[in-house]
Amino acid sequence: xxxxxxxxxxxxxxxxxxxxxxxxxxxxxxxxxxxxxxxxxxxxxxxxxxxxxxxxxxxxxxxxxxxxxxxxxxxxxxxxxxxxxx
Numbered sequence: 369x370x371x372x373x374x375x376x377x378x379x380x381x382x383x384x385x386x387x388x389x390x391x392x393x394x395x396x397x398x399x400x401x402x403x404x405x406x407x408x409x410x411x412x413x414x415x416x417x418x419x420x421x422x423x424x425x426x427x428x429x430x431x432x433x434x435x436x437x438x439x440x441x442x443x444x445x446x447x448x449x450x451x452x453x454x
Contacts, residue, residue: 373381392400405413424430438444 420430424433
């Protein structure tokens with residue numbers, strides 16, 4: 369366990385995990401996703417988009433980021449794969 373969560377009671381961690389991992393009914397899911405976004409949520413999304421577009425200003429830069437992120441997420445880091453192939 370991460371030291372970050374060491375001071376949290378095990379029963380509390382289990383309760384949160386159970387809530388987070390429970391399966392929603394179709395009605396519960398629809399009720400959640402059909403809610404409009406708050407102005408704060410929209411502002412946060414636009415701020416993230418602005419940041420991303422400044423950090424990766426061209427379509428090529430965004431595609432390169434997406435490819436590298438996908439490789440990390442799937443465990444297909446090209447540098448690692450290339451070094452293993454040698």
